[in-house]
Amino acid sequence: MDLSDGTYVTRARSGDSDAFRTLVERHSRSVFRLAFRMTGNEQDAEDVVQESMLRAYKQLGKFDERASFGTWLYRIAANCSLDLVRSKKRRTQNQVLAPEGDSDLENPVLTVPEPGPNPERMALSGEVRERLTAAMGDLSATERSAFVLRHFEGMCIEEVSRVLGCQPGAAKHSVFRAVQKLRRALEPVVSAARS
Amino acid sequence: MNHLNEEELILHYYSEESDAFAAEQHLDQCDECRAHYACLQRVLNVVDTLPVPARGEGYGSEVWKRIESRLPCRRRRWWSLEGHRWWSLEGHRWWSLEGSWRWAGAAAAFASLVVVAFMAGRMFPARRQKVDQVATAANVAEKQGGQRVMLLAVGDLLDRSQMVLIELNHAAPSDKLDISAEQARAADLVSENRLYRQTALQTGDTAMAGVLDDLERVLVDIAHEPAQMAPAELANLQHRMESAGILFKVRVLGNNVKQKQQAAGSVGRSDRQKL
Numbered sequence: 001m002d003l004s005d006g007t008y009v010t011r012a013r014s015g016d017s018d019a020f021r022t023l024v025e026r027h028s029r030s031v032f033r034l035a036f037r038m039t040g041n042e043q044d045a046e047d048v049v050q051e052s053m054l055r056a057y058k059q060l061g062k063f064d065e066r067a068s069f070g071t072w073l074y075r076i077a078a079n080c081s082l083d084l085v086r087s088k089k090r091r092t093q094n095q096v097l098a099p100e101g102d103s104d105l106e107n108p109v110l111t112v113p114e115p116g117p118n119p120e121r122m123a124l125s126g127e128v129r130e131r132l133t134a135a136m137g138d139l140s141a142t143e144r145s146a147f148v149l150r151h152f153e154g155m156c157i158e159e160v161s162r163v164l165g166c167q168p169g170a171a172k173h174s175v176f177r178a179v180q181k182l183r184r185a186l187e188p189v190v191s192a193a194r195s
Numbered sequence: 196m197n198h199l200n201e202e203e204l205i206l207h208y209y210s211e212e213s214d215a216f217a218a219e220q221h222l223d224q225c226d227e228c229r230a231h232y233a234c235l236q237r238v239l240n241v242v243d244t245l246p247v248p249a250r251g252e253g254y255g256s257e258v259w260k261r262i263e264s265r266l267p268c269r270r271r272r273w274w275s276l277e278g279h280r281w282w283s284l285e286g287h288r289w290w291s292l293e294g295s296w297r298w299a300g301a302a303a304a305f306a307s308l309v310v311v312a313f314m315a316g317r318m319f320p321a322r323r324q325k326v327d328q329v330a331t332a333a334n335v336a337e338k339q340g341g342q343r344v345m346l347l348a349v350g351d352l353l354d355r356s357q358m359v360l361i362e363l364n365h366a367a368p369s370d371k372l373d374i375s376a377e378q379a380r381a382a383d384l385v386s387e388n389r390l391y392r393q394t395a396l397q398t399g400d401t402a403m404a405g406v407l408d409d410l411e412r413v414l415v416d417i418a419h420e421p422a423q424m425a426p427a428e429l430a431n432l433q434h435r436m437e438s439a440g441i442l443f444k445v446r447v448l449g450n451n452v453k454q455k456q457q458a459a460g461s462v463g464r465s466d467r468q469k470l
Contacts, residue, residue, distance in 0.1 A: 017266065024262070025255030032254065036247050047419060053262050054386055084419065132245055150209060151242065157211055179205050179239070186238045 005069035013060050020060075024053050027070060031077045037148045038081035040137055048084060052077040078149060078163045085141040128189050135185035139178050146171050147178035197221075199228045204235050265386050346456045349391050349403070353449040356384055356410055360442050363417065364433055368426035374417075381417040388414060406448045413441045 005026070011019035028049055035048035055076050056063075063072055136144060142164065149160045161171035199207070199221055206212040207222075222229050359380050366372060392407035413436060420432060436442065 017263075020266075021259050021263075024259045028255040028258040029250050032250050033247050037245065042248050044419070049258055050262050053258060054265060057266050087416065088419070128241055129244065129246060132241060136245065151239065175209075176202050176205055179235075180201065182242060183235065183238045186241055187234060190237050190241055191234075
């Protein structure tokens, strides 16, 4: 019979590394999904998974056993992702500008393709997906984090603000801005796919 | 009739609006808002299709293999030992523990000897006074021993970090410079560094904690660089390292640590001579 996370957390806190191993095995895939959505990069997501698990292990003593281990771990993973995205962004700002070939990804709205004759084919093609990936990449680190936590992880605005360490109003506006940007980028393609 | 603005529609989509009933009622009656809302739904439904690379059933085990050796040692509590080998810590035999932990194990064994000596003193009163002196001196020596272990471990960490920094600092730019080996070493050093930084903070050594904090940032930075570096990326990394003055700080702290080690060593020797 599978025991609950809480049981394994208690065992892990008392030094049972096999118990922590079970927690890692249970949650790694979902943490990877969250990390990938937040960082948009497979290698970064891998780093976040490992770093989150290490942080979780070191902070097990601080974990309130009445809370959900999964939520607590996602919070750590979200913070790791945010740290990584911010540090990469800072580095990118110091670096050379993006190569010219990427210019069409910078403003997807300006390069909306003509609607094709076969909307189904278009919807199924990688076009929408590519545009979505680019639009997600255009969000700021905070907007992307707030949006991923709200949209994919189903956290309420209050929880999002706690994870991001900001006021609920600021978290709400980050979600608004993210949705508005995504809408501007995707609406023309989505409409074209329907027509 | 007041239309729902975009923010209200977004809140409605996520069921976070203050008055869900009113919004629902309005959407039932207003074609314009209903069209806007349908459009928002379509866009957000598309977002749900954001592809995520698949990870198989065994992914959790892979992650465990990668982090297992980097987990700090967590001492098993004595009341949770039943059914487990009492001589092992987390399934690792003490002699397989790395660097500083091996020292910590030796310190614990030394402390046990002190306790045994103390108990023997109580059982054999004629020799009690002498054993008490041994125990007191041994306690002092143990504290100093702990400090020496810490200094040794930090010194070792600084030496290894310095090597990574020097290698990257002197690396000649090439078309695609492979720094994966340095990255792996930097990643290993990060968790160790963090542990010593926290210890330094707890013991009030803010100067050491400050340098270790700076070092940690640089190590994390290196670990997250692309494994194949273009000349511009390498130049950028070298510039960041230079601006942080990290190599200089690490060298200065390394020298201070060595001096402290020598001082602690000479005090320890004189205490042992007094015994």
